[in-house]
Amino acid sequence: MLANEIFDRLKTEFGDAILAFDDTQPTDPFIMVQTDKVFDVCYSLRDNDEFQFDYLMCLTGMDLGENVGVVYHLYSMKFKHKVVLKVVAPKADPKVPSVEMLWKTADWHEREAYDLMGVQFEGHRNLIRILCPYDWEGHPLRKDYETPEFYHGMKVSY
Amino acid sequence: MGLLNKLDDPYEGGGIVLGKVEDLLNWGRSKSDWYLHFGLACCAIEFMAMNASHFDFMRFGTIPRTSPRQADFIMVTGTVTFKMADRIKVLYEQMAEPKYVISVGSCSNCGGPYWEHGYHVLKGVDRIIPVDVYIPGCPPRPEAFEEGMMLLQSKISKQAIFNKRKKLEAEL
Amino acid sequence: MSDKKRLDLEYSQIESDKMRINVGPQHPSTHGVLRLEVEVDGEIVTEVIPHLGYLHRSFEKHCEKMTYPQVMPYIDRLDYISAMNNEWPYVMALEKLMDIKVPEKVDYIRVILAELNRIANHQIAVATFGLDAGAFTPFLFFFRDREYILWILEKMSGARLLYNYFRVGGLAADVYPGFKEDCLNIVKQVRKTNAEVMDLLIYNSIFIKRSANVGILRPDVAINFACSGPVLRGSGVKYDLRKDEPYSIYDRFDFDIPVGKGEVGVVGDCWDRNMVRVQEMEQSCRIIEQAIAQMPMEGDVSALVPKRIKPPKGEVYMRAENPKGDLGFYIVSNGTDKPERLKARGASFVNLSVIPEISKGYMFADLILILGSIDIVLGEVDR
Numbered sequence: 001m002l003a004n005e006i007f008d009r010l011k012t013e014f015g016d017a018i019l020a021f022d023d024t025q026p027t028d029p030f031i032m033v034q035t036d037k038v039f040d041v042c043y044s045l046r047d048n049d050e051f052q053f054d055y056l057m058c059l060t061g062m063d064l065g066e067n068v069g070v071v072y073h074l075y076s077m078k079f080k081h082k083v084v085l086k087v088v089a090p091k092a093d094p095k096v097p098s099v100e101m102l103w104k105t106a107d108w109h110e111r112e113a114y115d116l117m118g119v120q121f122e123g124h125r126n127l128i129r130i131l132c133p134y135d136w137e138g139h140p141l142r143k144d145y146e147t148p149e150f151y152h153g154m155k156v157s158y
Numbered sequence: 159m160g161l162l163n164k165l166d167d168p169y170e171g172g173g174i175v176l177g178k179v180e181d182l183l184n185w186g187r188s189k190s191d192w193y194l195h196f197g198l199a200c201c202a203i204e205f206m207a208m209n210a211s212h213f214d215f216m217r218f219g220t221i222p223r224t225s226p227r228q229a230d231f232i233m234v235t236g237t238v239t240f241k242m243a244d245r246i247k248v249l250y251e252q253m254a255e256p257k258y259v260i261s262v263g264s265c266s267n268c269g270g271p272y273w274e275h276g277y278h279v280l281k282g283v284d285r286i287i288p289v290d291v292y293i294p295g296c297p298p299r300p301e302a303f304e305e306g307m308m309l310l311q312s313k314i315s316k317q318a319i320f321n322k323r324k325k326l327e328a329e330l
Numbered sequence: 331m332s333d334k335k336r337l338d339l340e341y342s343q344i345e346s347d348k349m350r351i352n353v354g355p356q357h358p359s360t361h362g363v364l365r366l367e368v369e370v371d372g373e374i375v376t377e378v379i380p381h382l383g384y385l386h387r388s389f390e391k392h393c394e395k396m397t398y399p400q401v402m403p404y405i406d407r408l409d410y411i412s413a414m415n416n417e418w419p420y421v422m423a424l425e426k427l428m429d430i431k432v433p434e435k436v437d438y439i440r441v442i443l444a445e446l447n448r449i450a451n452h453q454i455a456v457a458t459f460g461l462d463a464g465a466f467t468p469f470l471f472f473f474r475d476r477e478y479i480l481w482i483l484e485k486m487s488g489a490r491l492l493y494n495y496f497r498v499g500g501l502a503a504d505v506y507p508g509f510k511e512d513c514l515n516i517v518k519q520v521r522k523t524n525a526e527v528m529d530l531l532i533y534n535s536i537f538i539k540r541s542a543n544v545g546i547l548r549p550d551v552a553i554n555f556a557c558s559g560p561v562l563r564g565s566g567v568k569y570d571l572r573k574d575e576p577y578s579i580y581d582r583f584d585f586d587i588p589v590g591k592g593e594v595g596v597v598g599d600c601w602d603r604n605m606v607r608v609q610e611m612e613q614s615c616r617i618i619e620q621a622i623a624q625m626p627m628e629g630d631v632s633a634l635v636p637k638r639i640k641p642p643k644g645e646v647y648m649r650a651e652n653p654k655g656d657l658g659f660y661i662v663s664n665g666t667d668k669p670e671r672l673k674a675r676g677a678s679f680v681n682l683s684v685i686p687e688i689s690k691g692y693m694f695a696d697l698i699l700i701l702g703s704i705d706i707v708l709g710e711v712d713r
């Protein structure tokens with residue numbers, strides 16, 4: 001199934017929750033989804049017989065200036081089709097529903113996005129830092145991140 | 159025979175060798191170093207190749223140990239991150255004296271490729287533990303490991319065991 | 331009653347306290363600096379909590395600060411055992427963004443080098459898996475052969491481990507005279523050693539006792555955890571990007587996808603995963619032979635590429651079949667010569683996340699074996 005067909009199906013099912021569709025080259029076509037509906041959309045994408053997106057390839061946290069974004073790359077083992085979903089949330093309150101219940105692989109991906117980008121995944125059962133030490137401060141991949149001077153008495157940058 | 163060449167043998171053919179006990183001990187120490195392999199990153203893979211066929215690190219008399227308490231020197235191979243730094247310190251402190259450190263690869267020498275923007279990389283393992291031999295390279299070739307090991311051996315064989323303070327003062 | 335069941339019965343009659351122990355971060359069999367917090371009941375593992383990040387080298391931050399060609403050395407250092415394979419999806423992503431078509435000869439050289447590196451990676455994987463099970467000799471055999479492969483890669487690129495050899499739209503250098511003969515010799519040598527190792531290790535009854543029926547990963551669980559590579563194929567799922575979504579010129583070669591069949595145990599156990607790797611080496615040999623036969627010797631090794639690599643605004647997700655699974659790069663370009671965001675989806679990172687799931691209920695010594703059968707490399711896990 002092509003990305004625009006998936007978009008049409010989702011549009012009939014979810015209406016306004018599906019915000020936009022973009023297939024301008026050279027970008028991979030992607031579908032913008034309303035942030036608080038992303039769990040329902042993913043649920044439908046995974047379990048609907050037409051879609052069967054059972055494989056979450058990648059989950060990325062993004063810094064978009066004012067907002068943080070999350071990008072989902074989905075793949076179907078059976079039909080071999082792909083789709084890209086995007087959501088945004090304001091940086092002041094970066095809350096995005098977690099899809100960890102749907103794909104177990106999202107567990108670590110979301111912890112990573114939380115650790116490096118500071119996205120708060122709601123409904124994640126164990127949202128703690130994964131790569132940085134547990135007592136690290138700040139989210140290093142944000143564009144406005146300032147490297148601390150010392151960590152446990154060791155100088156960070158020279 | 160490195161030790162025997164150094165000593166003069168006045169009783170030629172008598173099977174008697176005169177020399178300093180210190181030299182004998184140092185000779186033994188330098189030719190059988192057991193090491194704690196602290197494999198951290200890419201350099202550790204080169205070190206694995208060094209340990210295997212073709213290069214055979216064990217011909218230097220080294221035996222890999224898994225416990226710091228049995229090791230003479232520690233081989234830090236790879237990138238030291240802040241999360242890891244505390245552990246390296248603990249392991250180093252667990253080793254029995256005399257102990258030595260070989261730092262392998264640009265990363266543990268100075269931060270290497272992660273020098274500039276690595277917010278989570280310690281810029282050189284010598285900022286937490288004293289280092290005796292630095293082996294440069296990213297990753298070092300097995301030949302560089304050999305040279306580093308020989309440097310450590312020559313350092314050990316020159317060390318003072320008795321009257322350490324006197325010798326140090328004389329040097330200064 | 332199977333052995334496993336009987337054990338469970340006996341242990342269930344013993345009253346015991348649970349104990350938490352730490353494996354790593356400095357431990358010879360965690361394959362790097364992984365730390366596992368293990369809860370054991372006597373000798374039986376009841377819970378495993380991996381703690382990562384001991385090799386977190388700020389890869390993604392570096393990518394944002396470097397120009398596209400400067401990022402390449404950092405890409406090598408992700409999965410440092412198979413650096414050639416790492417570079418490939420990255421250059422493919424950029425070529426897709428910039429709409430560059432590489433010459434045919436480049437594709438052939440890339441295929442040959444990537445497959446050589448795949449063999450080298452699997453040799454390390456099987457060798458260290460043998461070490462975990464207590465077999466030292468295959469380690470020496472494999473490392474002897476791996477050295478021959480490294481010699482070829484070194485002659486091509488100048489480095490033994492981290493090559494920095496692929497370029498956007500081409501390669502850094504042409505092949506040297508005698509390249510084809512060298513590759514064919516390697517193929518012969520690899521086959522010979524594999525035949526030896528089959529007797530020595532794989533079908534050794536002690537090894538089978540240790541690794542069969544241990545760490546069983548069901549296919550649906552594997553897909554839900556998005557496993558890939560030999561871990562997924564070991565569970566019997568026929569999924570290989572080289573066949574399913576042929577990139578570059580993989581559609582021109584005739585090769586099979588080995589999958590786990592449960593030959594000595596249950597489908598998806600440690601033995602199966604290991605066997606898939608051994609069989610993949612043979613398939614790589616076949617690809618190399620065909621590529622050598624078809625490869626044109628004339629022509630340039632670089633397409634016409636602007637001096638400054640400045641992809642247009644856009645984003646692309648590209649993945650390729652690495653020895654450890656699919657490695658994906660999500661590149662967001664903002665039209666300048668530095669990426670806006672570059673995310674690497676490491677195969678080991680994802681494959682490692684099944685460890686808590688598949689190691690419950692086995693003996694502690696089996697945990698080490700399960701970890702070895704997943705074949706992780708911490709550079710890619712922690713990035």
Ligand code: SF4
Pocket residue numbers: 199200201235236237262263264265266270271295296297298407
């Ligand atoms: S010095 Fe280079 S090869 Fe060694 S650990 Fe650092 S990046 Fe890897």
